[in-house]
Amino acid sequence: MSAEFIGANPAEPVGVTRAGHFATDAQQRHAATFGMWAWLLTELLLFAGLFLTALILRLLHPEAVQAAAGHLKFWIGAANTVVLLCSSLTMSAAIELSRLGWQRMMVGCLLATASLGALFLMLKGYEYHADYEEQMMPFLARRPYALAEQPATRLFVNLYYVATALHALHLFTGIAILLGLTWKASRPGFLQRHQNWIEVYGLYWHFIDLIWIIAFPVLYVVNR
Amino acid sequence: MKAESALALWPPAASAAAVETDHIILGFTVLTLLLTVPVFLAITYFALRYRQGEEADRSTDERRSVLIEISWMLIPYVLTLFFFGWGAKLFIASRHPPPDAMVVEAVGRQWMWKFQHPTGQSEINDLHLPIDQPVRIRITSQDVIHALYLPALRLQIAALPDRTTEIWFKADRTGTYRLYCSEYCGTDHSVMDGNLTLMTQAEYQDWLTHGHAQQSNVAAGRALYESYGCAGCHDGAVAGVKAPGLAGLYGRAVHLADGRTITADADYIRAKILNPNENRLAGGGKQVMPSFRGVIRPDDLDRLVGYLKATDRVAEGAQR
Amino acid sequence: MRTFLALLALLAVNVALGATRPFEQVWLVELGVVAVMAAIIVLVSMEVRREPPLVRLFAGVGFFWAAILFGMTLTDYLAR
């Protein structure tokens, strides 16, 4: 499936333990990758519905959406996108290293990916806090809403929260799984048994990054 | 209400479009029977003819299977497409009203219809219309999604909140027919129906001028009394709310907090509804009743007062 | 590494377009850039181009079905 392992000094042999019901290693790897892609298919359609709602709102209330989008923190969003792109880079690096069998370097890259993900969440948390200060949280009943005179802006801002919260939830679970995986991956002899886990997890991480790559322009950039 | 026999097997059709819809339904039924009866007969016949143990010619030949497959896939499809075209033509026609159509405004709200005639008269749940003249009904809703359904005209259209949709027809038969709400809208969705009375032009004008007055205000008032939530408190449906019973209020002496006693006439009731805090009752608890100023339209207010006047006889009001 | 730099460059293009808004229909260009970035991530970062055809099919089917949802719904909203 992936390129055969050419490593200057293969630290350890890399492989997969075969579960009972699979006939060959390749069949298990193919099943795992294909299974993850089938799951990512459903995630893509989940977010596709959200992007459709954003598009319909843009069609129904163009000026309100633009007014609301003006209040979004464009530059923090851009910075966040860069952060996720870097995490995607470190994740790809971790996958390459796992193929070469360099366990310690791989664990380093996994930790880097997790920390970049956490940085994204912190920046997003700051963004939410700034919105809270600016009274841009219409779904909070008690707080007055800044753009109350244009009710339709409320829709876009709320949708922004739903979309980014759903993405943040995926990122949060992603980081939690990643930390568990890294802890396991640091055990000796991990790569002989479960190198495939790193590859499959990499697909999931790249996907979260892909969703943000689409969400950032659709929510922030296009409506400015 | 026109007494239909208990087992009427075909709904009355009151417009040319309705009759044409019937023709589509009947035509399509014929096609359906053509496509399905052979299947039923074939299965029962084969089941008996080729039962295990029955000796029968079970030889098979190869040639025709692809041809058969293609044919019984395309022929039914092409036949049914004809009905798609016919149905679409009629549907599009029903969506483009002629310019000279008489416009009736309809408002749906939880569990009652309100129709507004171009000449100003309005009616609750029932609708009187002339025949042989195109009528356009513009519909909107004040809360959830309803749908005005006129089976005699084979038409229905949704009433969407904050959006106006419309339907038009030209009736050609007089009579009284049913009118329903066909989009589920909550607890009393099934109570939200009424009568569509189609009349000749002359009868309609006559009805407009004075026939309108005899329209039983009690039933209309009762619908308003429930729809605006008065029944909730005043009939004691909502627990924990101390609201005076309104049965027999009209003409009774009412003791006010500032010591005066006045008779509850129409003006007092009207003022009380529009501004409940003015001349509060003696010994009345905390004033909870919301003001209905700007909420109830004047003609509805008259009906409500008319209903309250009539409730002295029947405590529960005329139950439809 | 090259993919990372390409993605960064494309992001820079989008951010620049967003900040300056050179012309009215700029959102068309921005969505085009997003499409290119998405394609790079799927094909290169997720190594779909080196996967067997089955996985490639499932990677593509997701986007195609999202297009069905968008396309048919727009026949309603654009023609109202």
Added chain:
Amino acid sequence: MSSAGTLHGDAAARDPHIPPPTLDRPDDYLHAQSTLRSWFLTTDHKRIALLYLASITAFFVIGAVAAGFVRLALVVPDGAIMTNDTYNKAFTIHGVVMVWFFLIPSIPATFGNFLIPLMIGAKDLAFPKLNLTSWYVFMTGALFTLVAVVLGGVDTGWTFYAPLSTAFSNTWVLPALIGVTIVGFSSILTGLNFVVTIHTMRAPGMTWFRLPIFVWTHYATSLIFLLATPVITLALILLIAERAFHVGVFDPAYGGDPVLFQHLFWFYSHPAVYIMVLPGMGVISEIVPAFAQKKLFGYRFVAYAAIGLASVTFFVWGHHMFVNGQSDLASLAFSALSFAVAVPSAVKVYNWTATIHKGSLRLDTPMLYAMGYIGLFVLGGLTGLYLATLAINQHIHATYFVVAHFHYIMVGGTVLAFLGGLHFWWPKITGRMYSEPWGRISALFIFIGFNVTFFPQFILGYLGMPRRYATYPPEFQLLNVLSSAGSTILAAGYLFPMVYLVHSLWFGRRAPGNPWDAKGLEWETASPPPPHNFAGVPRVPKVPYDYPIQAQETGRQHT
């Protein structure tokens, strides 16, 4: 798990024509272990199928009781038997429970889980632990919905249309929404498992065109699981956010559009109808050739029709919204495409009829259910075309015609197929034979009861009686009483199988490996099968359904 096969098991594997002798008891999957842990923490696809069978039967009872309330209330026109509110809650529970907790999981999660590994010659599904997770996710979703039912029920209808469900209904809508969102993930996990298993774990020699149609239809169903369920998951998340935090996307007061929810809802819910129909077609495509002892007519067309159905069904959802304020262009497009969906279904029906032609028929219970299925499914399908015709839809939308249409498809189709499949594979699942006379009696009761219940509703429909009406004009009472009477016969028909099937577990005759002389890998192994399904590697026949009587096949000469 005990060792894969005992000595004499291997002998059977070598000579395929001798059916393997019934293994002695302890070796099959039912009796290999009997601790509670071995049932509730099993990863054996056969045991998970039985867990699903138990839970969906329980939910079928709840849904049927709710249906009983609905039919009881409609005996009188003025709603004297039941208040409007209770009636609304009864039909909502009936809808929610029957659609998501019985019909959708019924055939895929029970027979699909049990038979797909057997039919493709695999030891288990691709992700056994994920399979068990899907059952626990199903039960969690079920728990939330039961909480909503117990606390006071929901009165929004199973369609949860905004703004009624978000702003105007003060019943327990939130737990029901959360329950349905969670049970959606159970479908996704099952679908994912099936797709990966069918692609990657087929036995050597089992090419795509040697797969039974049952596997084809479940592959198509799994595609719909994966492609449709996420969109309703999002629609429900938005609905929960709308109701809990007043997001406003569907709230007209702020400019939101309730019709948008209908688009997202029906994008899933029409393909969901095909999630219910396709597995039924798979079961019938197994039963009819087995009891006609004849090769399925036009195997490739039926297989392509399954995949065709799974893709075209995503283009037609707008026919639920012709009168709901949709644009005329959209209505025209959706109506035209809805006519195209009827073609693959018609193909299947004619192919089954052609399979029966010149077969050698045995009219046992599964075959009775299958023939009932073909008749009722054809009627259900073509009445769907009435609703797809724009002008007719304006008259019969949201009337009892619609209720009759989808009950003919769901009860006349999927439930009959489920019962037919239950009887057809009962010997394989439990190793016992059910009592044939009782089977035929219950099939007859159900067929008669069903028609007496739902055919009058077609007439009520075009007479103009709207659906979901607690009170109705008196002139409709006669047909409603007839329908309620029919529902009692139907209820009796459902009770029979529950009794005699359970009875057969202890007192039924022991079933041989292949009681029906049917073709298919699941019949090559013992009944009930050993934990790892096959003694050795199963021998895959060159041609699927190679029954003694060969029908016309494109250029394939018969043995």
